[in-house]
Amino acid sequence: MLRPSFAPGLLAVELPYRLDAFISHEHPPAPTVRRSCGVFVTGARRLEPFGPSLYSASGAPVSFLGVPYPTRMALAQLPSGAIWVWSPIQLTDQLATEIDAIGPVQEIVTPNKLHHLFLRQWQERWPGARLHAPPGLIRKRPDLQFCSEIGDEPLPIWKEDIEQVVFRGSFTMEEVAFFHRPSRTLIIGDLIQRFPEDSISGWRRTLMRWDGLMGDRGSTPRDWRLTFLRRGSARRARAKVEVWHPERLLLAHGECVREGASSLITAALAWI
Numbered sequence: 001m002l003r004p005s006f007a008p009g010l011l012a013v014e015l016p017y018r019l020d021a022f023i024s025h026e027h028p029p030a031p032t033v034r035r036s037c038g039v040f041v042t043g044a045r046r047l048e049p050f051g052p053s054l055y056s057a058s059g060a061p062v063s064f065l066g067v068p069y070p071t072r073m074a075l076a077q078l079p080s081g082a083i084w085v086w087s088p089i090q091l092t093d094q095l096a097t098e099i100d101a102i103g104p105v106q107e108i109v110t111p112n113k114l115h116h117l118f119l120r121q122w123q124e125r126w127p128g129a130r131l132h133a134p135p136g137l138i139r140k141r142p143d144l145q146f147c148s149e150i151g152d153e154p155l156p157i158w159k160e161d162i163e164q165v166v167f168r169g170s171f172t173m174e175e176v177a178f179f180h181r182p183s184r185t186l187i188i189g190d191l192i193q194r195f196p197e198d199s200i201s202g203w204r205r206t207l208m209r210w211d212g213l214m215g216d217r218g219s220t221p222r223d224w225r226l227t228f229l230r231r232g233s234a235r236r237a238r239a240k241v242e243v244w245h246p247e248r249l250l251l252a253h254g255e256c257v258r259e260g261a262s263s264l265i266t267a268a269l270a271w272i
């Protein structure tokens with residue numbers, strides 16, 4: 001059975017199992033809605049340049065407690081010309097055509113075990129691409145053919161441009177943070193989420209604010225933080241991120257940062 005993906009904090013713990021069924025993110029894509037800030041506007045899933053040899057694409061929102069929850073993926077062109085894909089969104093013919101125009105999809109990674117919904121779709125579209133699993137996903141998706149489990153060391157095929165570190169110590173879920181060196185971009189799935197204050201209203205905004213996911217104070221979902229019982233490893237991971245001194249921050253959920261991201265990242269991960 002597939003499990004929820006693209007979950008915000010209240011799902012990150014993944015306990016109890018029945019809660020998943022109630023607020024499953026594997027509902028069909030949510031209807032398109034428009035907000036003044038645009039965060040919940042589903043785009044055409046077009047590739048957009050994010051930095052040198054780095055692109056992003058916004059996916060169709062997925063439903064969370066009735067709220068359309070925005071998603072985003074990243075794509076990097078390696079020095080070889082091959083394409084490295086991060087956290088793939090639902091694929092469309094248009095998006096596939098745009099990617100094919102850039103280069104061959106060769107490596108597909110995802111940041112944590114909740115971001116797995118569309119891996120099969122991408123692997124079927126590019127059968128020569130190699131899938132790499134974050135901690136916990138090989139066990140969760142035995143139906144997929146993974147080439148490796150992602151650790152702290154980048155594979156030779158992408159290490160020239162991309163670094164990585166695993167935030168370990170949670171008893172529910174660990175996340176891999178990637179750093180794209182040419183654009184100095186930190187790429188994060190669920191570890192930092194930054195929803196604009198005016199993108200949501202009512203009790204849902206109160207809930208998201210309480211969970212630490214709103215605006216410039218966006219951070220890690222509070223319930224997920226509680227599952228990091230041993231934080232030494234996560235602190236070492238954070239120190240590695242700080243050494244990278246990222247200029248940009250590319251997120252799966254919420255507003256990205258295109259300059260001066262380092263201080264914001266430090267503040268967002270201060271809880272560790």
Ligand SMILES: [Fe+2]
Nearest residue numbers: 006007189190
């Ligand atoms: Fe997510």
